[in-house]
Amino acid sequence: MDTKKRNSLAGKSTGKSQSAKYFASNPEARKKKNEYNKKYHSTEERKNYREELNKFNRQTEGYGDGMDASHTRGGKLTTEKRSTNRARNGKSGKSTKR
Numbered sequence: 001m002d003t004k005k006r007n008s009l010a011g012k013s014t015g016k017s018q019s020a021k022y023f024a025s026n027p028e029a030r031k032k033k034n035e036y037n038k039k040y041h042s043t044e045e046r047k048n049y050r051e052e053l054n055k056f057n058r059q060t061e062g063y064g065d066g067m068d069a070s071h072t073r074g075g076k077l078t079t080e081k082r083s084t085n086r087a088r089n090g091k092s093g094k095s096t097k098r
Helices: 018-025 027-041 045-061 081-086
Strands: 067-071 077-081
Touching: 018 027, 045 067, 045 077, 067 081, 077 081
Parallel strands: none
Antiparallel strands: 067 077
């Protein structure tokens, strides 16, 4: 294999968010956070929320089409690109500060 064409950064971490660094160095805090998330996501409200999105997604094009079920501001469901839905409000993991 020609080594000139290989990506020298492949398999190497290029950075972590502040929260990822914090939880990596504080295992007790990570444990507490995971316990909270487990409790929160097992509530009936969250189960119903996921059920609603999954049902809607099945009724449209289904899974594997690169689209997500997304709540609009009016509370209605619509489909949109997965990358758009998950990147809303700067939650992409990239810093918006410059």
